[in-house]
Amino acid sequence: MACTRLLRLLLTRNPVPLRVSAVVRSYHHYRIKDLTGASGCKAGDKINVKGWVKSVRNLKGNLFVDVNDGSTAANFQLVISKDKQLDTAYGSSVDACGVLVTSPKNRLELQVDSLKEIGTCPLTEGFPFYPKKSYPPEYVRNHLHLRSRVSSMCSTFRVRHEAQRAFNEYLHQNGFIQIHTPVLTSNDCEGAGEAFLVKPLNDQLLKGMAKANVAMEHAYFDRPTFLTVSGQLHLEAMSHGLDKVYTFGPTFRAENCKSNIHLSEFYMLELEEAFMESVEELADRIEDMLKRVTVLMLDRSETDVRLVRKQTSSDDDRKDAFGWLEKPFPRLTYDEAIAVLRANKDKLKSPVQPEEGINKEQELLLVEHYQGPLFVCYWPKEIKSFYMRENQQNGNLVDALDLLVPHVGELVGGSVREDSYERLQRKLPNTDALRWYLDLRKFGSVTTAGFGLGFERYLSWVLNVHNIKDVIPFPRWAHNCVM
Numbered sequence: 463m464a465c466t467r468l469l470r471l472l473l474t475r476n477p478v479p480l481r482v483s484a485v486v487r488s489y490h491h492y493r494i495k496d497l498t499g500a501s502g503c504k505a506g507d508k509i510n511v512k513g514w515v516k517s518v519r520n521l522k523g524n525l526f527v528d529v530n531d532g533s534t535a536a537n538f539q540l541v542i543s544k545d546k547q548l549d550t551a552y553g554s555s556v557d558a559c560g561v562l563v564t565s566p567k568n569r570l571e572l573q574v575d576s577l578k579e580i581g582t583c584p585l586t587e588g589f590p591f592y593p594k595k596s597y598p599p600e601y602v603r604n605h606l607h608l609r610s611r612v613s614s615m616c617s618t619f620r621v622r623h624e625a626q627r628a629f630n631e632y633l634h635q636n637g638f639i640q641i642h643t644p645v646l647t648s649n650d651c652e653g654a655g656e657a658f659l660v661k662p663l664n665d666q667l668l669k670g671m672a673k674a675n676v677a678m679e680h681a682y683f684d685r686p687t688f689l690t691v692s693g694q695l696h697l698e699a700m701s702h703g704l705d706k707v708y709t710f711g712p713t714f715r716a717e718n719c720k721s722n723i724h725l726s727e728f729y730m731l732e733l734e735e736a737f738m739e740s741v742e743e744l745a746d747r748i749e750d751m752l753k754r755v756t757v758l759m760l761d762r763s764e765t766d767v768r769l770v771r772k773q774t775s776s777d778d779d780r781k782d783a784f785g786w787l788e789k790p791f792p793r794l795t796y797d798e799a800i801a802v803l804r805a806n807k808d809k810l811k812s813p814v815q816p817e818e819g820i821n822k823e824q825e826l827l828l829v830e831h832y833q834g835p836l837f838v839c840y841w842p843k844e845i846k847s848f849y850m851r852e853n854q855q856n857g858n859l860v861d862a863l864d865l866l867v868p869h870v871g872e873l874v875g876g877s878v879r880e881d882s883y884e885r886l887q888r889k890l891p892n893t894d895a896l897r898w899y900l901d902l903r904k905f906g907s908v909t910t911a912g913f914g915l916g917f918e919r920y921l922s923w924v925l926n927v928h929n930i931k932d933v934i935p936f937p938r939w940a941h942n943c944v945m
Contacts (some may be wrong), residue, residue, distance in 0.1 A: 495534035539571040553583030617766035628758040638706040643693030657688035689714035697734035708733040734912035786834040825871035848889040850877040876913025
């Protein structure tokens with residue numbers, strides 16, 4: 463208590479004066495999104511803005527400079543009278559003070575009193591982007607450290623932020639608890655051998671820790687350790703006591719693949735819900751979440767979404783592009799999906815082979831056939847993972863689903879989890895390593911269900927971006943790990 467009282471005295475008595483310049487006292491700093499929205503600013507206010515120059519025009523004795531600080535898709539115009547002898551150039555960072563005035567188009571703009579060029583941008587010395595030019599995604603991708611200077615990329619990353627925020631809000635409002643599942647793990651959840659092995663760089667450290675019965679590369683943890691391919695098994699452990707849990711973080715897959723929908727590091731939203739016993743309940747949860755999250759994201763960033771989509775699509779109208787929000791998602795069994803594919807096999811380059819699953823080309827045909835997202839439910843046991851529950855009516859099937867969406871194909875994979883100790887024991891690939899997983903079915907077990915959603919795939923779908931590498935700030939894929 464004495465310490466608390468002393469702290470209060472220190473904070474309230476004799477505060478240290480801050481040295482504030484006359485400019486800061488006279489001009490209130492605003493972010494540009496506040497000036498282009500309902501900020502309460504009005505003509506005559508003295509303000510300060512900072513940002514990067516997007517264009518410079520010399521007209522009617524004035525210099526017109528568009529600046530953007532990354533907070534919004536809209537640029538803000540500075541008007542500089544020639545008699546002030548102030549100048550700047552495209553790409554430079556500036557700090558401007560002045561008085562708000564109303565333009566002939568009834569928009570607020572800044573009549574500049576002073577302008578400081580913080581950082582110049584010499585275009586002839588290697589800056590890769592020029593004004594009034596558009597660049598293909600492949601070119602922009604070659605300059606990851608400067609992608610935030612491209613307007614469409616800024617819009618993409620603002621949408622990414624709002625989408626992540628909307629998913630977190632939805633799950634919080636529906637009673638889910640966020641769990642930080644480990645990035646380092648001793649299990650390969652999917653069992654496909656696509657995990658990255660983790661070991662110290664310093665071999666001398668490993669030699670000093672080596673044990674007789676442990677391989678040298680495993681000496682640090684005394685067992686093989688990987689970058690996580692999924693947090694699902696850890697979520698199952700948490701759900702057996704917390705009920706509704708989720709994780710939203712980086713996931714790693716060592717796939718030798720350069721396709722437009724694969725990354726070596728990506729973000730996955732994974733959810734696990736106890737006391738959920740059917741595929742139908744799980745599909746309801748996924749559909750409700752996607753629709754509510756997308757509506758919320760659009761309400762907050764419709765301008766950014768439209769700006770990104772217009773590069774690849776003419777349906778930038780919300781009603782046309784997102785009509786699926788008003789329709790129920792069809793729910794097919796796996797056998798029904800195969801029947802549709804066989805009936806349309808003349809449209810496919812790949813043969814329909816039910817024992818091998820459904821490939822991306824076939825996924826997209828199903829999506830086109832049903833003109834929107836759809837669920838494929840009750841999959842053959844032989845092509846799905848060990849943790850999926852055997853179907854009670856047909857032991858050759860598991861209670862699993864995939865959600866297929868336009869442009870991307872599979873967006874979500876999920877299942878009801880195997881809740882029988884005996885069946886799970888028979889199916890486990892390594893009983894010793896996953897003894898703890900069996901224990902979940904032994905001590906106060908309940909049925910749980912859950913899914914994983916590829917966050918970048920979701921963004922690619924809603925933004926109609928054709929390459930997943932363009933919806934994540936720093937993409938990593940085979941043979942590419944820049945920065």
